Amino acid sequence: MPLLDIQNLSVDFKTASGPFRAVDGVSMTVDAGEIVSIVGESGSGKSVSMLALMGLLPWTATITADRMLFDGHELAGLSARQRRRIVGKDMAMIFQEPMSSLNPCFTVGFQIGEALKVHLKLDRKARRRRVIELLEMVGIPAAAERVDAFPHQLSGGMSQRVMIAMAIACQPKLLIADEPTTALDVTIQAQILELLMQLQSETGMGLVLITHDMGVVAETAHRVSVQYAGQKVEEQAVAGLFADPHHPYTAALLAALPERATSRRLPSIPGVVPGQFDRPTGCLFSPRCKFATERCVTKVPPVQGRQAGYALCHYPLAGGRPVGHPGPGATIHPDLQEVA
Amino acid sequence: MFGFLFRRIGLVIPTFIGVSLVAFFLIRLLPGDPILLMAGERGLSPERYAELMGRYGFDRPIWEQYAGYLGSLIQGDFGTSIITKKPVFEEFFALFPATVELSICAMIFAVVLGIPAGVVAAVKRGSGFDHGLMATALVGYSMPIFWWALLLIIVFSGILQWTPVSGRISLLYFFPSVTGFMLIDSLISGQKGAFASAASHLILPTIVLGTIPLAVIARQTRSAMLEVLSEDYIRTARAKGLSPFRVVGVHALRNALIPVITTIGLQIGVLIAGAILTETIFSWPGIGKWMVDSIFRRDYPAVQGGLVLIALMVMVVNLIVDMLYGLINPKIRHTR
Numbered sequence: 001m002p003l004l005d006i007q008n009l010s011v012d013f014k015t016a017s018g019p020f021r022a023v024d025g026v027s028m029t030v031d032a033g034e035i036v037s038i039v040g041e042s043g044s045g046k047s048v049s050m051l052a053l054m055g056l057l058p059w060t061a062t063i064t065a066d067r068m069l070f071d072g073h074e075l076a077g078l079s080a081r082q083r084r085r086i087v088g089k090d091m092a093m094i095f096q097e098p099m100s101s102l103n104p105c106f107t108v109g110f111q112i113g114e115a116l117k118v119h120l121k122l123d124r125k126a127r128r129r130r131v132i133e134l135l136e137m138v139g140i141p142a143a144a145e146r147v148d149a150f151p152h153q154l155s156g157g158m159s160q161r162v163m164i165a166m167a168i169a170c171q172p173k174l175l176i177a178d179e180p181t182t183a184l185d186v187t188i189q190a191q192i193l194e195l196l197m198q199l200q201s202e203t204g205m206g207l208v209l210i211t212h213d214m215g216v217v218a219e220t221a222h223r224v225s226v227q228y229a230g231q232k233v234e235e236q237a238v239a240g241l242f243a244d245p246h247h248p249y250t251a252a253l254l255a256a257l258p259e260r261a262t263s264r265r266l267p268s269i270p271g272v273v274p275g276q277f278d279r280p281t282g283c284l285f286s287p288r289c290k291f292a293t294e295r296c297v298t299k300v301p302p303v304q305g306r307q308a309g310y311a312l313c314h315y316p317l318a319g320g321r322p323v324g325h326p327g328p329g330a331t332i333h334p335d336l337q338e339v340a
Numbered sequence: 341m342f343g344f345l346f347r348r349i350g351l352v353i354p355t356f357i358g359v360s361l362v363a364f365f366l367i368r369l370l371p372g373d374p375i376l377l378m379a380g381e382r383g384l385s386p387e388r389y390a391e392l393m394g395r396y397g398f399d400r401p402i403w404e405q406y407a408g409y410l411g412s413l414i415q416g417d418f419g420t421s422i423i424t425k426k427p428v429f430e431e432f433f434a435l436f437p438a439t440v441e442l443s444i445c446a447m448i449f450a451v452v453l454g455i456p457a458g459v460v461a462a463v464k465r466g467s468g469f470d471h472g473l474m475a476t477a478l479v480g481y482s483m484p485i486f487w488w489a490l491l492l493i494i495v496f497s498g499i500l501q502w503t504p505v506s507g508r509i510s511l512l513y514f515f516p517s518v519t520g521f522m523l524i525d526s527l528i529s530g531q532k533g534a535f536a537s538a539a540s541h542l543i544l545p546t547i548v549l550g551t552i553p554l555a556v557i558a559r560q561t562r563s564a565m566l567e568v569l570s571e572d573y574i575r576t577a578r579a580k581g582l583s584p585f586r587v588v589g590v591h592a593l594r595n596a597l598i599p600v601i602t603t604i605g606l607q608i609g610v611l612i613a614g615a616i617l618t619e620t621i622f623s624w625p626g627i628g629k630w631m632v633d634s635i636f637r638r639d640y641p642a643v644q645g646g647l648v649l650i651a652l653m654v655m656v657v658n659l660i661v662d663m664l665y666g667l668i669n670p671k672i673r674h675t676r
Contacts, residue, residue, distance in 0.1 A: 088582070103577065
């Protein structure tokens with residue numbers, strides 16, 4: 001049985017201008033000890049689905065799911081109190097902005113120790129010992145002194161290490177890292193990723209890595225889930241994804257990697273992720289897809305089988321070619337063809 | 341920290357001179373003078389008038405008078421009251437505890453009700469409680485103090501007869517003043533019912549004086565909390581599985597207190613201004629009432645000295661408030 005099993009998760013936000021579906025029927029599983037990466041552009045609902053899992057969305061959000069099993073427990077029907085026993089203990093999360101994610105009014109030791117106090121009921125002395133131990137685990141030098149430091153006395157990288165220490169304080173079974181390196185310097189990014197990998201292999205916890213950086217995915221993940229506009233468009237093991245992407249969006253993301261650029265200009269995906277008011281009918285990626293045909297615009301694409309990476313597409317790619325595609329003449333975006 | 345303290349004290353000096361200037365000239369802008377008022381209905385001869393004006397130095401050029409006044413102020417001499425012939429400093433501090441007692445009670449009333457009300461309103465944003473509280477706060481803030489005081493007296497002292505109308509304590513009790521604070525002195529005296537009497541006299545003035553600070557603190561707490569509640573570290577706290585009570589009461593409130601404390605500090609001035617009206621209405625023997633009486637008697641030294649001393653108090657309180665920030669948010673302590 002997988003550690004985390006989400007089936008058909010949707011999140012709707014009530015907004016002043018009507019409802020907005022941020023996550024649309026996403027399914028995913030994470031096994032114990034597995035690293036699953038969720039990739040996609042900004043606004044593709046990567047963070048929202050994980051925040052929904054953690055119960056951290058505001059009251060304007062409505063969460064529906066066929067199944068939301070974590071460690072054998074169904075999360076959907078839990079009361080807030082019951083969920084708080086799991087959140088922060090067995091399931092923890094770190095965020096994008098380490099500097100603003102720490103409370104400026106309290107010492108690092110206090111903030112890490114809180115989880116130990118609430119979930120494990122450790123006394124003051126035991127908490128302090130464990131906090132120092134945790135700080136050493138995440139590679140903070142002079143941990144015994146840093147316990148009493150305030151967040152503003154730490155750099156961004158140090159703050160993220162503290163956030164990680166806080167998250168792993170109760171030895172969670174699942175750690176969700178929401179773009180943990182986006183706000184950091186490139187050199188620090190590598191260190192933080194390395195630390196996460198090391199802790200993951202030492203503790204055997206499941207790790208969900210939300211990112212938009214394909215380079216990070218290639219180096220860390222076992223399995224990748226690609227999201228677009230709130231939908232999961234493809235899911236594959238990492239090697240297969242890089243070798244043979246099945247969804248045109250995945251292919252376009254990979255083609256946009258600077259390392260893979262062959263022309264003088266870096267390739268890009270034209271347009272932006274559709275928002276609340278410009279949601280296309282049919283396939284959500286069709287306005288930006290170079291293979292899109294009339295059918296893509298009018299009919300909602302099916303989920304392909306395992307062989308085709310569960311691609312949400314009428315013409316899933318195989319070896320870079322769209323299967324079943326009527327040919328270049330049928331595409332509705334000939335201009336995109338030329339750019340590519 | 342000490343550099344900051346010195347800079348702040350450096351700022352106090354020009355403020356102090358400004359206040360003395362305003363205090364000195366404003367009272368002299370009022371028609372009439374203390375000599376005429378002392379003489380009363382029957383009047384006095386021009387010779388006697390000139391002699392008295394000369395004795396108090398009121399015949400000298402006004403700039404000279406001010407220079408003399410400022411000179412003695414700097415030496416700590418606040419002058420002598422023309423009416424009571426007692427040093428202004430002594431009179432002020434004899435009455436000051438009554439005002440402090442009332443102000444402290446009013447502030448406690450405002451803080452104890454205002455902060456929780458603001459927090460609840462922010463957490464339940466958009467709810468009936470939130471709208472109700474904000475509307476009530478607006479009404480409380482806009483209400484004229486004297487009208488509100490008379491309304492309360494009519495209802496609670498007149499119709500319901502729950503509280504006394506005026507004064508600090510029932511005339512049945514007498515005991516020596518030890519601290520100047522009636523609540524404490526009545527306890528020390530050990531007389532039965534003295535404390536209850538003192539407390540019941542405090543209720544209405546406390547509510548009247550505390551209403552505006554209450555409204556301001558509740559609104560400020562609400563807006564500060566709303567801002568803090570959307571911060572990333574609140575999400576972090578919730579991600580730890582902390583109870584909503586702990587997230588709001590510990591993680592959010594501590595951060596929201598900075599602007600609230602600033603507001604409380606600024607309310608000290610409002611409190612003193614309010615005390616003048618409140619004390620007059622409730623015959624509360626504090627400096628507010630004393631100031632009003634002194635203005636009516638054109639007791640120049642008393643009004644000037646009182647104003648300068650009040651201004652000094654406000655400055656000291658604000659200085660203390662500024663230093664409190666660092667205690668709450670260490671980031672502020674270090675960047676200064």
